[in-house]
Amino acid sequence: MIKLEGISKKFGDTTALENVSLDIKRGEFVALLGPSGCGKSTTLMILAGLLRPSSGQVYFDGKMVNNVEPKDRDIGMVFQSYALYPHMSVIDNIAFPLKQRKVKKKERYQKAREIAAMLQIDQLTDRMPSQLSGGQQQRVAMARALAKDPLFLLLDEPMSNLDARLKVDVRDEIRRLQLKLGITTIIVTHDQEEAMAVADKIAILQNGKIQQYGTPEELFMKPVNLFVAHFMGNPPMNILKCDFLRNGNERVLSGEGFVYNILSTKKLSSEFKGAKVVLGARPHHIQISKVQQENSIPAKVVLVEQLGREKLIKVLLGDNENTTNFIRILSPTDLNVTYDERVFLTLDSEAIHIFDEETGKVIT
Amino acid sequence: MNLWKFSKRNMIHFFMILLMLPIVFMIIWLFVSSVYNYNSGRFSWVNWQFLTRSFELEGISFPIIWPIVMNTVVFGLLITVIDLLVAIPAAYAFSRLNFFGKGFALKFLFIMGSFPGITLLITSFFIMMYLGLLNTVFAVVVLSAAGMIPWHVYILKGFFDEVSWDLEFSGMIDGCSRFKCLYQIILPNMLSGISAIAIYAFMGAYGEWLLIKLFIFDNTKLTLAGYLAKVIFTDDDKVTNIGLITAIGLFYTIPIGIFYLFTQSTMMKVTIGGSKGV
Numbered sequence: 001m002i003k004l005e006g007i008s009k010k011f012g013d014t015t016a017l018e019n020v021s022l023d024i025k026r027g028e029f030v031a032l033l034g035p036s037g038c039g040k041s042t043t044l045m046i047l048a049g050l051l052r053p054s055s056g057q058v059y060f061d062g063k064m065v066n067n068v069e070p071k072d073r074d075i076g077m078v079f080q081s082y083a084l085y086p087h088m089s090v091i092d093n094i095a096f097p098l099k100q101r102k103v104k105k106k107e108r109y110q111k112a113r114e115i116a117a118m119l120q121i122d123q124l125t126d127r128m129p130s131q132l133s134g135g136q137q138q139r140v141a142m143a144r145a146l147a148k149d150p151l152f153l154l155l156d157e158p159m160s161n162l163d164a165r166l167k168v169d170v171r172d173e174i175r176r177l178q179l180k181l182g183i184t185t186i187i188v189t190h191d192q193e194e195a196m197a198v199a200d201k202i203a204i205l206q207n208g209k210i211q212q213y214g215t216p217e218e219l220f221m222k223p224v225n226l227f228v229a230h231f232m233g234n235p236p237m238n239i240l241k242c243d244f245l246r247n248g249n250e251r252v253l254s255g256e257g258f259v260y261n262i263l264s265t266k267k268l269s270s271e272f273k274g275a276k277v278v279l280g281a282r283p284h285h286i287q288i289s290k291v292q293q294e295n296s297i298p299a300k301v302v303l304v305e306q307l308g309r310e311k312l313i314k315v316l317l318g319d320n321e322n323t324t325n326f327i328r329i330l331s332p333t334d335l336n337v338t339y340d341e342r343v344f345l346t347l348d349s350e351a352i353h354i355f356d357e358e359t360g361k362v363i364t
Numbered sequence: 365m366n367l368w369k370f371s372k373r374n375m376i377h378f379f380m381i382l383l384m385l386p387i388v389f390m391i392i393w394l395f396v397s398s399v400y401n402y403n404s405g406r407f408s409w410v411n412w413q414f415l416t417r418s419f420e421l422e423g424i425s426f427p428i429i430w431p432i433v434m435n436t437v438v439f440g441l442l443i444t445v446i447d448l449l450v451a452i453p454a455a456y457a458f459s460r461l462n463f464f465g466k467g468f469a470l471k472f473l474f475i476m477g478s479f480p481g482i483t484l485l486i487t488s489f490f491i492m493m494y495l496g497l498l499n500t501v502f503a504v505v506v507l508s509a510a511g512m513i514p515w516h517v518y519i520l521k522g523f524f525d526e527v528s529w530d531l532e533f534s535g536m537i538d539g540c541s542r543f544k545c546l547y548q549i550i551l552p553n554m555l556s557g558i559s560a561i562a563i564y565a566f567m568g569a570y571g572e573w574l575l576i577k578l579f580i581f582d583n584t585k586l587t588l589a590g591y592l593a594k595v596i597f598t599d600d601d602k603v604t605n606i607g608l609i610t611a612i613g614l615f616y617t618i619p620i621g622i623f624y625l626f627t628q629s630t631m632m633k634v635t636i637g638g639s640k641g642v
């Protein structure tokens with residue numbers, strides 16, 4: 001339904017987007033995820049028609065819309081700053097897009113009131129934007145974006161100005177509304193947890209390029225490169241540089257403070273011929289045991305944090321004191337380990353990721 | 365504690381009144397010298413005769429004041445409207461659009477604004493003479509507006525810059541063309557800037573006397589400032605008629621006082637309700 005094809009955008013010498021292609025189906029909720037400055041807002045502005053791509057095409061329903069003005073694109077948008085019109089009351093703000101469509105006064109205020117009720121801001125309709133809290137302003141911005149029943153909805157970091165607790169409420173609310181209305185929605189965020197929570201699909205961007213586009217599970221379970229692997233998940237995946245040793249049928253990873261034998265069932269990309277790799281293991285895929293087992297890695301506990309539902313344990317790899325390789329482990333609270341205690345780690349061979357150190361690409 | 369607060373407020377009032385005294389004194393003095401003849405020691409309203417009839421002074425006839433007041437209002441409004449009609453689009457372009465030579469044009473504007481207008485008077489006079497526009501209100505309006513517009517563009521550009529791009533983008537998404545965005549969203553959010561410029565323009569026109577004295581020879585086309593200037597500069601070698609000057613001067617000052625009270629309160633309101641919450 002929405003299609004970006006080979007979109008690039010340059011601002012003078014800086015390249016904000018490079019060859020971005022994206023397919024979004026009707027009714028889908030897609031998140032554009034990435035660190036600050038990676039080109040998320042630029043992508044959204046190109047979709048809205050507020051920026052012209054330097055090259056590439058934008059299609060809505062198969063029609064090329066590169067030269068269609070924003071006002072004719074039939075979209076609703078919520079800006080990071082909310083951009084409510086300060087000189088208009090809440091109800092006038094919500095009714096404004098309808099006014100531009102020349103909807104009759106009575107009709108448009110009725111519609112605006114309905115939307116306000118849906119977003120639970122019907123008590124506030126006579127206030128001015130400056131008299132609202134951040135969360136209320138956010139709702140008004142949502143209401144205004146939805147007022148004209150747009151073809152799709154663009155949200156640029158809609159929750160970044162809210163406090164943590166409110167964020168969770170608002171994101172659930174946005175998801176609920178999106179499902180209820182079935183509106184195709186694109187949300188921009190730098191918060192992977194937020195993206196995972198609301199989106200059907202996530203496009204993860206870095207340096208103006210899409211690194212991976214897929215469902216949250218795909219991105220989490222099968223990251224295509226080191227960047228995606230490290231960006232998804234909190235606490236982030238543990239990353240360990242190591243040498244890749246081939247010994248007949250055996251494949252061994254050897255790094256500072258550890259040696260790990262990859263089980264023979266694990267398939268590796270046949271293209272990989274190098275010797276330097278990066279081992280990635282998620283904090284909850286590592287088990288701690290007090291006794292040595294086959295293929296386990298010795299370590300020393302340096303920090304135990306009680307998180308409530310689980311414990312975050314930080315350990316130093318190796319059996320002597322002079323290594324610097326730390327990893328973080330999430331484990332059940334009933335595990336009793338204390339500071340300075342010696343433990344042994346076992347990695348789930350199926351759950352580990354191995355990346356080519358040179359290219360960052362996954363080889364598992 | 366209460367006593368301290370009370371005396372503090374009294375102190376403020378005391379100093380404010382103290383500062384106002386010279387101004388009040390000057391106004392009273394103006395009034396007294398307009399109705400009191402120091403030489404003969406008699407009171408008379410003769411210097412205020414311009415309120416009710418035309419009169420003659422040193423062989424030059426001066427019209428009754430009310431048409432002049434009307435002229436002043438029309439002249440002021442004309443200049444204000446022209447100033448805004450030129451300065452707003454220009455400032456918008458400087459703030460929002462990218463065009464070839466923008467940086468240079470902005471510097472040029474700055475130089476234009478700082479250029480002492482008086483040095484251009486002779487050139488302006490000859491230009492208007494060749495165009496056959498001497499003794500026309502049009503000439504004065506154009507020259508007066510041209511003198512003010514560069515700075516006003518500069519100031520308004522600042523106000524445009526204050527209105528965030530997001531607000532304008534929002535408008536475009538919500539169905540506005542560029543022009544609609546300007547007058548439905550951007551301008552309402554910089555009303556304080558526009559009122560400030562309008563007030564500057566009107567006050568500038570109100571105080572404009574040099575151009576009027578140079579370009580207008582017909583006494584019925586004068587504005588208040590021009591009228592006052594004519595009276596002051598009439599007596600080349602004669603004794604200056606101080607009584608008449610103070611009477612007209614006082615008459616000239618009163619509207620400014622009223623205008624100031626009025627505009628000050630609206631400007632305060634605009635600034636408070638302005639772009640808060642953006």
Ligand SMILES: Nc1ncnc2c1ncn2[C@@H]1O[C@H](COP(=O)(O)OP(=O)(O)O)[C@@H](O)[C@H]1O
Nearest residue numbers: 011014015016035036037038039040041042043
């Ligand atoms: N108007 C602009 N002029 C110049 N550079 C810009 C402009 N807008 C964005 N950029 C640059 O493009 C890159 C991507 O910006 P943006 O899309 O805003 O990032 P994000 O929203 O992901 O934080 C950044 O390096 C930014 O500096």
Ligand SMILES: [Mg+2]
Nearest residue numbers: 040041042157
């Ligand atoms: Mg951004």
